[in-house]
Amino acid sequence: MSQSVTGMTESTAAALLSKAFNHDKAASSGPHETKKVAAHCHCGAVQFTVGLPAASLPLRGFICHCSICRYTQGTYARTGVVLPPAIEPDWADGGSMPSEKVASYKVPGYPTARLFCSSCGTTIGGHGENGQWSMPVTLFDEKFWEFRVHAFPKSVPDGGKRRRPFGIARTIETPFVAAQPERATDGTERLRAECHCGGVSFTIPRPSQAIIDDAYLRDYVSPSDPTKWKALLDLCRDCGRLSGANVVPWMLVPRVVIEPPVPSDLQEQPYGTLKTYKSSALSTRGFCGVCGATVLLAHKHREPTAAQAVLNVAMGLLRAPEGVKAERWATWRAGKPAWAEDAKGFDEEFTVSLVEGHRRWGVERYGEAPEFDVI
Numbered sequence: 505m506s507q508s509v510t511g512m513t514e515s516t517a518a519a520l521l522s523k524a525f526n527h528d529k530a531a532s533s534g535p536h537e538t539k540k541v542a543a544h545c546h547c548g549a550v551q552f553t554v555g556l557p558a559a560s561l562p563l564r565g566f567i568c569h570c571s572i573c574r575y576t577q578g579t580y581a582r583t584g585v586v587l588p589p590a591i592e593p594d595w596a597d598g599g600s601m602p603s604e605k606v607a608s609y610k611v612p613g614y615p616t617a618r619l620f621c622s623s624c625g626t627t628i629g630g631h632g633e634n635g636q637w638s639m640p641v642t643l644f645d646e647k648f649w650e651f652r653v654h655a656f657p658k659s660v661p662d663g664g665k666r667r668r669p670f671g672i673a674r675t676i677e678t679p680f681v682a683a684q685p686e687r688a689t690d691g692t693e694r695l696r697a698e699c700h701c702g703g704v705s706f707t708i709p710r711p712s713q714a715i716i717d718d719a720y721l722r723d724y725v726s727p728s729d730p731t732k733w734k735a736l737l738d739l740c741r742d743c744g745r746l747s748g749a750n751v752v753p754w755m756l757v758p759r760v761v762i763e764p765p766v767p768s769d770l771q772e773q774p775y776g777t778l779k780t781y782k783s784s785a786l787s788t789r790g791f792c793g794v795c796g797a798t799v800l801l802a803h804k805h806r807e808p809t810a811a812q813a814v815l816n817v818a819m820g821l822l823r824a825p826e827g828v829k830a831e832r833w834a835t836w837r838a839g840k841p842a843w844a845e846d847a848k849g850f851d852e853e854f855t856v857s858l859v860e861g862h863r864r865w866g867v868e869r870y871g872e873a874p875e876f877d878v879i
């Protein structure tokens with residue numbers, strides 16, 4: 505597993521990845537000591553505990569950069585663990601998984617389904633081909649993992665998140681499939697965002713003169729390049745739990761420029777397969793009801809009037825030909841990921857490594873790490 509396996513399909517390599525996890529640890533663990541950890545989705549409809557052999561801890565976590573994870577979650581990577589063999593969740597009601605509350609998405613060509621809460625969209629995970637559970641660490645409040653593997657880093661030609669931040673020895677690689685550039689009928693460039701199942705698909709233009717002339721919306725145009733929008737990494741627990749990744753990349757885009765038009769507050773009318781969930785008094789989330797991808801976030805703090813609403817677009821869904829960071833479309837607030845201090849309480853190693861790596865990348869890219877406001 506230490507060798508590159510470029511050329512494998514993602515599903516084949518994912519199976520190998522899964523098999524590599526936690527077998528040896530589980531085999532050496534005794535039957536007596538078990539650590540119980542609790543997990544739940546954001547809305548609380550899906551809850552369970554997992555009993556982990558103490559000798560297997562910490563579990564080795566993985567960071568998967570594959571396109572399936574990006575497009576089914578809206579993030580740049582899934583941050584997960586594979587549970588030891590034969591470890592099953594103990595569901596809250598003492599029975600089996602509450603299938604009426606859990607939606608299932610079968611990735612074409614992939615033998616197992618990906619599960620998510622049908623009410624709030626929280627990624628639950630699923631069984632790997634070998635029968636072991638694979639789950640996002642973000643379901644849990646108590647850390648019992650150490651990230652040790654990047655999977656499919658070659659899926660992200662511009663590096664995605666910081667490369668190999670954890671002294672990682674093993675990677676599994678697949679080639680990147682480049683997206684094609686798109687243009688509107690008037691010839692102007694458009695950037696597509698699309699979830700894995702294709703049920704939610706829309707395009708974004710570059711900032712127009714009308715946006716730059718708007719006293720409110722102009723603040724969402726890149727301060728260094730008026731042809732780009734603002735982008736940032738968000739480490740808050742709400743975004744993390746819902747999307748199934750420690751960090752969510754957002755691009756901030758005025759609602760009125762998205763095509764086809766996004767309904768006000770995301771929910772006045774159907775928008776493809778988008779479902780909505782109110783994650784707080786001021787926040788409404790949009791996720792795909794078919795594949796579970798995090799798609800949009802509307803926040804009342806960024807809506808002085810309905811016509812000036814600014815939405816967070818999940819950047820894992822973007823199909824920029826230049827790579828996942830969509831650098832021809834976005835200027836990154838590389839000096840200041842959102843909610844980093846809070847995130848240290850959840851996973852300090854990951855957070856510190858990500859913040860440092862993102863800042864270093866910003867200095868390389870821009871000469872300094874930008875720290876502009878986004879409200």
Ligand SMILES: [Zn+2]
Pocket residue numbers: 545546547548549550621622623624625626
């Ligand atoms: Zn839920």
Ligand SMILES: [Zn+2]
Pocket residue numbers: 568569570571572573574582
């Ligand atoms: Zn993946």
Ligand SMILES: [Zn+2]
Pocket residue numbers: 699700701702703704777792793794795796797
């Ligand atoms: Zn979808």
